Amino acid sequence: MRPAHAPAARAFCVAFLAVFVLLGVIWAMDRTHRWATPRLEASFVPVRGESPRRATSRATWLMPIHPGCPSCMARARALSGEATNARIVFLVVDRSQPPPLLALSDLEAATIWWDSGGVWRHQWGHRVYGEILRFDSRGRYEETKPPDSAPVEGGEGE
């Protein structure tokens, strides 16, 4: 006689429902969490170029990147070649060790910082590489542009 499968199938359905409910709880907690407003943290470690502690009179565009992400590195290369008056800073995120300079060598004439404390992900709640966080000349956060938006539109970054 074949074994009874109905109880196992029922257990599967209950597990499916439990995973769905768990996902909903995690989603609700994530959406209601009070994330910090992005700012130019002094805790970012300078890898190349200006220090985050140094004052600037220009607007800052901050792009989170990860050397292991080919599409966001390609976008970073494209941004580093853009003509803009804003200071472009690449922020290496999600790395517990300092980033290898060789992987960042084709980002010409750019300032690179390392988010050693995981501020971008764990305090700001951001999770998509290649987005552009814009700060005004006083370092105040303005907005975040999604990765697939045009980085330069009509004279911004003044």
Add this chain to the structure above:
Amino acid sequence: MNVQVTEDTMPRPRSYPWPYAAWALPFLLLYVEWSWWDVFVGELETNPTGIPMPIPAAAALAVCGKLLAHATEAAFYVLLWRARGARLPFWRFLSYVVAVSLADVFSFNLAQPFQNGGAPAWRVWLAGLHLASGTPFHDSPALRNAFGSIGLLTATRIAMTGITQAKGTGRSRFEALAWTVGVWLVTRIAVWWAFDLIRGMSPLGGG
């Protein structure tokens, strides 16, 4: 009296034919998979992902993923009906799931030229509300991915999936359709939540 439900005691469907004649089945399934491959090539050409492999190979990989998703869907419904004391033959149902996915292929092809808006009303009704301008789907990529495909073709696919299950299990069409709509709703909500969790506070474009 308690009767343990086993595969032997589960009611078997009276008649649950394959969707096509046996000789035609491989050709038709190949046609469906080729249609999906074509859709993925178009998607990858329009929206490059940066994946370091040729587009035809990436599309072939995506087709394998799609087939796996169809098998998972079929297995899910087989288990769901088994939990409810009915038997649904896996391979036959899978062949129906693959066949009715042509409705999605048709929907993708209708939507493809209008990714940036301007779709005529008949395409919106058929291929999904994500093509309509001025809807919440444009502001929220998560919502768009979850529910943007709502349209007549999606409704047809859901209805066909439900009716096929009713035929396969011998249960009523109402019951089968209710479960299919319920499962569709649950999975779309899960997609919505998953998208939000993946992006966090980062905005996503494409709206």
